[in-house]
Amino acid sequence: xxxxxxxxxxxxxxxxxxxxxxxxxxxxxxxxxxxxxxxxxxxxxxxxxxxxxxxxxxxxxxxxxxxxxxxxxxxxxxxxxxxxxxxxxxxxxxxxxxxxxxxxxxxx
Amino acid sequence: xxxxxxxxxxxxxxxxxxxxxxxxxxxxxxxxxxxxxxxxxxxxxxxxxxxxxxxxxxxxxxxxxxxxxxxxxxxxxxxxxxxxxxxxxxxxxxxxxxxxxxxxxxxxxxxxxxxxxxxx
Numbered sequence: 001x002x003x004x005x006x007x008x009x010x011x012x013x014x015x016x017x018x019x020x021x022x023x024x025x026x027x028x029x030x031x032x033x034x035x036x037x038x039x040x041x042x043x044x045x046x047x048x049x050x051x052x053x054x055x056x057x058x059x060x061x062x063x064x065x066x067x068x069x070x071x072x073x074x075x076x077x078x079x080x081x082x083x084x085x086x087x088x089x090x091x092x093x094x095x096x097x098x099x100x101x102x103x104x105x106x107x108x
Numbered sequence: 109x110x111x112x113x114x115x116x117x118x119x120x121x122x123x124x125x126x127x128x129x130x131x132x133x134x135x136x137x138x139x140x141x142x143x144x145x146x147x148x149x150x151x152x153x154x155x156x157x158x159x160x161x162x163x164x165x166x167x168x169x170x171x172x173x174x175x176x177x178x179x180x181x182x183x184x185x186x187x188x189x190x191x192x193x194x195x196x197x198x199x200x201x202x203x204x205x206x207x208x209x210x211x212x213x214x215x216x217x218x219x220x221x222x223x224x225x226x227x228x
Contacts, residue, residue: 033213035153042206042218043145043153054216086153088213095170097213099145102152 004087004100011106012077020103022087023069032070033088034063036081037102043086047072074105082107110134110217114207117222120197128192128222130207135217138163138185141210144192147221148203157181158210159190175201197226 004024012018022032034047045054047063050070060075074081087100116128130142143158157171159181169181180193190207202225208215 031213033215035215037153042220043215044218045214045216048212048214054214084152088153088155088215090213094212096172097143097155097158099153099155 004089004098006085006087006100006103008101009104009106011108013108014077014079016077018074018077018081018105020072020074020085020105021069022071022089022100024089024098024100026089026091027068027070028065030089030092032063032065034061034072035086035088035099036083037086038083046085077105077107079107081105110209112207112209112217112219114205114219114222117205117224119225119227121228122198122226124197125193125195126197126224128194128205128207128224130190130192130219132188132190132207132209135209137183137188141165142181142183142190143208143210143215144181144190145206145208145215145218146201146203146224147206148200151203154203156192156205159183194224197224199226202226 006022031049035043037043046061050065051063062073064071085103090097111133113131120126141160144156159169178196182191204221206221207219209217
């Protein structure tokens, strides 16, 4: 399976907008999914199929795509958004999946 | 309420085997694929593999290259349990193992994970 590349860290002040990118050869041809993981907890699905928000996820979380990458945008960042964020995608036939390396979001 | 509970994690010596279980409730288990995801201490998430539903998808399985040939994923729809049989364990298999309800890349429900430590 191909690799997905994320920045190791992103820092923003409360109320600002955070953008986390995920790039890979199969994007955006294949759907991307975004997960949030707080320390000591299981991951939570935020965004599926590039842009669809999962049930119960605040609308400050959104997903978008460009030619070669996908982006998770968190508008009006709150302290509780401090966590690790991972993208996930598959190869073209859905037989192999890979997570990005993860991005640690720090709220200053 | 959807609930997934992993069990079976333990300290095991390199080269030995271990079987993890994922007991689920709150949804029609036989209609969903189930995935296993692991996380080494202080590291990111790694996809391990998944098993498709037996309903129309034959219960076929896919694995990451790092575990193919050593790990086997299975399911018992009569008991609502998914399994991860791990053999020839290595130190790099150490980590927390999560099971997740799966629809394509939508891992919408997760267990809390079970810790596997491979060490002599």
